[in-house]
Amino acid sequence: MRLVSTKSLKPGVMLGQTIYNERGQVLLQKGLNLTERLIRRLTERGITYVYIEDELTNDIHIESPISDTLRIEATEVIKGTFTDMRNSGIMDNSYILDKRGEKLTNVVQRIVDEMRNNSGTLSLLADIFVTDNYIFQHSLNVTIYTLAIGLEMGMTTKQLSEIGTGAMLHDIGKVFIDQDILQKPGNLTEEEYETVKNHTKLGYDFLRKQLEVPLLVAHCAYQHHERLDGTGYPRGIKEEELHPYAKLLGIADVFDAVTSNRVYRDAMLPHEGLEILYAGSAKLFDINIIEAFKKSVAVYPNGLTVQLSDNRTGIVSRQNKFLCDRPVIKIHREDDKEVTKPYEIDLGRALNLTITSISA
Template sequence: MKLVNTNLINPGEILAQTVHNDNGVVLIREGITLTEKILARLIKQGITYLYIKDKLTDDIKAEPVISNKLRSDATKMMKDIFYEIQENGLVGRAFILDNSKKKLSIVVNQILEEIQSNKKSFSLLTDIFITDNYVFQHSLNVAIYSLAIGVELNYSSKMLTEIGIGAMLHDIGKMFISPEILNKPGRLSEEEYETMKSHTVLGFEFLRKQADLPTVVSHCAYQHHERLDGSGYPRGIKDDDIHPYGKLIGIADVFDAVTSNRVYREAMLPHEGLEILYAGAVRLFDKNMVEAFKNSIIIYPNGITVLLSNKSEGIVVRQNENLCDRPVIRVMKENTYTLSTPYDLDLGKVTNVTIVDVNLDGN
């Protein structure tokens, strides 16, 4: 199978990976023929990339980072918590004071188990979901990315649990923002943007009053938009004044924001999202954390078509451990000439060839 931009898929192609909603329900099953109507609906719902069948790459697999059941269970739990808090308001005792911490801790530990049992880099690009609320999937994705960074940095179990819970709740303040602003499909006005930025303070004020939660969790909500050079918000603090969890979750937050499917813009690819982080390394983001993140993710996912420095073109077959930017490529073309017999090129062994670009037009 190969990964193709949904806008560039021709009707008649066969879907190679099932599309779910965030409750785990199958919406479009693997093997279905993609019609113009189905493609239009997927594009309208913000699905930027799809896997399609391809005879020459039938052996390529894209494994989900976490199981569909864990993803749907975690999403449902967050919906319950977030909506309960929204209904009770900032002064309400809310559901979170009762048994939510225990549920959050269980889910965080389950995610950690799945990340650590794989012992491989991962890509959330391969998890194709349609969601009715971006905040929930974003919060879960940020938790997954944050935990992966924490594992790479050898954080303790206690720290990983705090980071996981903090990441899941980092955007809880958005539940106190007007839905008209929160769900606006286009660019926010200056006034609306200032209102949106207040979610950091609103989340902090709510979470710091919750006796059942570690104090650092509230600072995850408060500081995930702060930057090392003081250009962030809400306080514009710098460097060591920012809690390490805030720095870490800020990296995961930015990466997921730019690489997620949104109705009003196409998602960036992982290597493009990573470029944004590296462009801000030292000035905006902690360089060691960015490096740890790079070591945790797949930059060029299985099934993506890449252009090589030797004028060849091929599809990523599998990953090389600890060499995130040097996977194994099935070379399909050389100097624009389509090969009758494609061959696999291991960039982990062939050091004089590099990936220079990607091609997602499906041809």
């Protein structure tokens, strides 16, 4: 399969992946020939990239870090939990998580188990789920990225359970904020931005009253926008005051935010999201956590068209474990001419070559 921008899609191409709504219902089936109307529908729903089938890339396979069944179930659990909390009200210190807490913990454990059994590198571009509420998919994506880092860093089962639950609930404070502000397509006013920033404290205040929630989970909600140099919010605390979970969660949160489709901008590709993290290393983010994340995520995902430093063009066909920014490339153009027989170059071995640009 080949990864392409929806803006470059042409009528007649075949969709390479099924697109679901947040309830797991099929919106567009894999193998469907796209028409102008369907392409316009993808664009209108804010989908920036899709996979398509073509003859050159029919041997390139895309794997999701977790099964579609688990992703759908996890999204439903997150949605149900957030809905229950919104309905209970922020001042409620009841046992609202008595019912939901066990389901959250169970889902986190199953995600960990599936990720441990998946030997490939992490890419969520293969998971196209269209949702009317960004917060549910964002919460799950951040959980997956957070657990990937935790696994890479050798966290214990207990730590993975704590930080996984914290990741799922890190944005819970947003359910108490006007949804029109959260979904606003344009720039926020200063007052609106201050309202949105308050979600960290709202989430913390709510979670710390829930007897079933460890205080560390509440602090994930409180601190995930804090930064090493004290420029974050809500308290502007610095590196030594930040809990390790918050340092990790902040990186996963930023990466998913910039690589996801939003109402006000298109998604970035993974290598662009990683560049943003590295630009903030030492000052904003812990470089050791970024390095652990880099080892886990497919920087250049399978199916992406890239140009090499010697002007050859190819498509990412496979990943190199632990060398996620140096994948295997299937070359199909040399000196702006199609080659008779495509062949592979392993950038993990061909260290004199680098990826200089991408095309989607």
